[in-house]
Structures are given as C-alpha cells and as structure tokens.
Amino acid sequence: MAEERRSHLVVFTGSGISAESGIQTFRASDGLWADHPIEAVATPEAWRRDPRRVLEFYNTRRAQVRRARPNAAHKALAELEKRGFRVSIITQNIDDLHERAGSRNVLHLHGEILKARSTVDARMQYRLPRGGIELGDICDKGSQLRPDVVWFGESVPHFAEACEIVGEADLLLVVGTSLAVMPAASLLDHAPMEAPCVLVDPEAERLSPPGVARICQTAGKGVPQLVRHWQREGRLWMPETLAG
Template identity: 85%
Template sequence: MAEQQAPHLVVFTGAGISAESGIQTFRASDGLWADHPIEAVATPDAWRRDPERVLRFYDQRRDQVRRARPNAAHKALASLEKRGFAVSIITQNIDDLHERAGSRRVLHLHGEILKARSTVDARLHYPLPRGGIRLGDLCDKGSQLRPDVVWFGEGVPHFGEACDIVAEADLLLVVGTSLAVMPAAALLEHAPLDAPCVLVDPEARALAPPGTLGLAQPAGKGVPALVRHWTREGRLWLPETLLGEA
C-alpha cells in the first residue's frame, strides 16, 4: 500500500513578516530606504552609475539582517515542518530569517542579501558569512561581484519554480505582503482551484483578494495561532473561530 503524502502547505511571505524582526521595508516612511531612492540604489542603472553607493547601501542592509532574529512567525512555520508537515516557503524577502528559524524548504524570489553573485554569470553565487562586497572583489571568471538580489527592472529567475510549488499546494498561506509587487503577486493565480488561501496581515480585510480568508493579525500572532491549531489536530484545517472571508 502506497504511503499517503502529507497535505502540502505553501507559505508565501513578504516584508511584513521580517518587519516584526526589525527589518525595514522599502515602503516604510523611515529607515534605510527613506534616504535612498530606489532609483539610486536598487536598479541596474544605479549599479552602472555608482556601484560604490549601491554596495554601501547593501552593506547597511546586510548588517541590519545580521542583527535581526527570527520572530514567532518564522519559528512557528519551522516547528510545523519539524512535526512532519509538508511545508514549502516562497519568500519575497532577501533575509535568511526563515532558514535561521529552522525551515529547510525556502525559495527566495528576490535573491539573498547574504550572498554575492557574478556580474557576468548569474549562476556563480558566493556566501557572505561576514563583511560585505567591495569594488575589486571578483568572481571566478574575473568579474566584479554584486549583491545577489533582484533589482527593480530585472527578471525574477525563480518565478517559474515558485509557480510549480504553488500549483502543488493543498493550502496557501500568505503572510505579511500587500500582494502589490508583480510578478510575485500573480503566484496566487497558479494555486489549485480547491486549495484554500489564507492571508495573515493586520490589514487582511482590505488586502485579501475576493474568496480569500483573512486573519487580521500581525504575523507574529496570527501564524503561531494557526500552527497551534494544525499541530493539535494533526492536519491542515481552517478554524472558523479565527478566520473570516475577506
């Protein structure tokens, strides 16, 4: 008799989950992005114009990530995986907080701040356990290293893989994202028609697409609450006491 597969929870996370660990988003009115226009530090043109400024900016962001710690939402998702649930995480975030919490199946749509990559061969990645990138730091092919992040105006290389993962979801959990950044926001369109979708966000009622269930709580409160229910029941289910249709 074939072994029955565990239901597949696919989690799509955005800046809101990391913000609870102290990592500012680029839409915030304060923090790192406030003094650095996107056009000056996060586009291919910015890199061509002033690579040193771009590298300094990402050094700041990297330091911020290293100081941050996984919060209750990150830890709850990792604990669910450790208890035998099939959990895949697709994140728009470039930090490593999901991994540090213990999650093993994490796909970074927009790259990883703690890695560098070649400017001539995107397949060449280099971990940055400490420090940053300087002008003159070269890849194995002799080309300058750059942050391993997807800048505005660049393609999202892992988008196809993310679509395939979402297409296998039994339940889709969306955490801390406004669903406003494309093409990532289009991922929901690839979910099976019978797979419920739950959005956890303080503004869930306003942000959730029609038919999506909303949990109007911050990630650090809402995600652990759902995980407690799923762990207690030993299955993925939608507790009516927590959720309401958006």
C-alpha cells in the same frame, strides 16, 4: 504518520514577516530606505550609475539582517515542519530568517542578501559569512561582484519554480505581503481551485483578493495561532473563527 498530515502547506511570505524582526521594508517611512530612493539603489541603472553607493547601501542592509533574529512566525512555521507537516516556503524576502528558524524548504524569489554574485555570470554565487562587498571584489572570471538580489526591472529567475510549488498546494498561506509586487503577486493564480488560501496581515481586510480568507493580525500573532490549531488537529484546515 496520517496521510492528512502530509498535505502540502505552501507559505508565501513578504516583508511584513521580517519587519517584526526589525528589518525595514522599502515602503517604510523611516529606516534604511527613507534616504535611499529605490531608483538610486535597487535598479540596474543605479548599479551602472553609482555602484559604490549601491554596495554601501546593501552592506548596511546586510549588517541589519545579521543582527535580526527570527520571530514567532518564522519559528512556528519551522516547528510545523519539524512536527512532520509538509511545508514549502516561497519568500519575497532576501534575509535568511526562515532558514535560521529551522525551515529547510525555502525558495527566495528575490535573491539572498548574504550572497554575492558575478556581474557576468549569475550562476557564480558566493556566500558572505561576514563583511560585505566592495569595489574591486571580483568573481573567478575577474568581474565585479554585486549583491545576489533581484532589482526592480530585472527578471525573477525562480518564478517558474515558485508557480510549480504553488500548483501543488493543498493550502496556501500568505503572510505579510501587500500582494502588490509583480510578478510575485500573481502566484495565487497558480494555486489549485480547491486549495483554500488565507492571508495573515494587519491590513488583510483591505489587501485580500476575493475568495481569500483573512486573519487581520501581525505575522507574529496570526501564524503561531494557526500553527497551534493545525498541530492540535494533526491536519491542515482553516478555522473559520480565526478569519478576520
């Protein structure tokens, strides 16, 4: 394989890529989050106040994730990896759509909804191939299980690892995120100065920071279009004709 093809593509994905698979974002005006304020279901305080409500919410959200299917953007990124490109994905999403599409190098910044974890030891994690979490479901140390997700107000345990990955990027592709959620939004600051960065999002014109190229399209259109260019050329590059 040509050395150019081994250039490192780091992809940072947000809720916009999963929304095209039918998974509601918490900013959406309808769907699961509409009747559940963030502070009522996605904070440590909510868990202490009403764990049953939190578990019921995430059980419903988990069922939605299981019904969803990877879309064209997920599949295009996985295909790029299969063709021999070096691809690392850092995602804010708690679903497993990247993995189901075939991507192997995926880091979940905010946890994984298809896992449970102990409330006394975050290292004790349990896969949930079916069903959900109920009150009374306990870890091996006898403590209640909770969703393996990072709630608002909690630290992001894999952030340092994500910074290291971004620091090795030859090209940074940002897909479907408002770049508004910290600390994840600061990941771009860790990219090498010489590494081009492109944002694919319908609102890219408004969202992109200075120096970031823009593709004002949905993930399902913009990502496969980029991938086709890279596959045809056998290398990573930023086609100026695609910039929005």
